[in-house]
Amino acid sequence: MKWKFGFILLFNCFLIVECNNNHSDSSRTNNFKAKKEDTVKTTVKTDNMEKDSLRSYDTYQFSNDTLVQDVYISYIAPNEIKFLVKTTNKTSLHKCEYSGVAIMANGEGTAQGSDELKDDELYGVYEYFTKQHPFFTIDIEFKRGNRMTIFTKDDKAMCAADCPLSSQGTIRRIILSKGIQHNPTW
Secondary structure, eight states: OHHHHHHHHHHHHHHHHHHHHHHHHHHHHHHHHHHHHHHHHHSOOOTTTSSOOGGGSEEEEEEOSSEEEEEEEEEEETTEEEEEEEEEETTTOOEEEEEEEEEESSSSOEEEOOOGGGTTOOEEEEEEEESSOTTEEEEEETTTOSEEEEEESOHHHHSOTTSOSSOSSOEEEEEOOOSOOOOTTO
16 A cells, blocks of 8 residues: 555656646747747838848938837839838837838939038938828938938828837938949939
8 A cells, every 4th residue: 555655646746747847848839939929020021021131221220219210222213212111119119110112203302401410411312202101201312322311291190109200310321232223323
């Protein structure tokens, strides 16, 4: 009888240990799956960009204490660009993305107002307009320039109020793509 009781106790301990191991393995698997899903959620899936690599885009960025604005531009014709605008609010963690195709209004450049780092210096830009939102414009400095701005009247309709798509300052180029671009000034 002593042996039976000892065997049952040992068998129960073994079962408890195995259940704990299986639970920790499944929780590790669930944690891995959750991390994998988070990775998938941050993958860019927007208009015309699902299969594109963002390395083939010129990359611009603006950052302050509250916001990070990333803009990706690819010239698909001398007067047409593909773009992706991503804004992240660091405090509320809201994110907003907008992408599409924009077309240059005409072949002539215009003067853009203030560059906050250069005492309101004016610089020439090409203006690109989107078809989906007529009040959404992207102004890029000539010759794949070092700076750009975005103007929109639809910020509140497109994103949370604390996560605007409009430029909150001059957006500066941080990466120039190595891919072939069809910029109008070459």
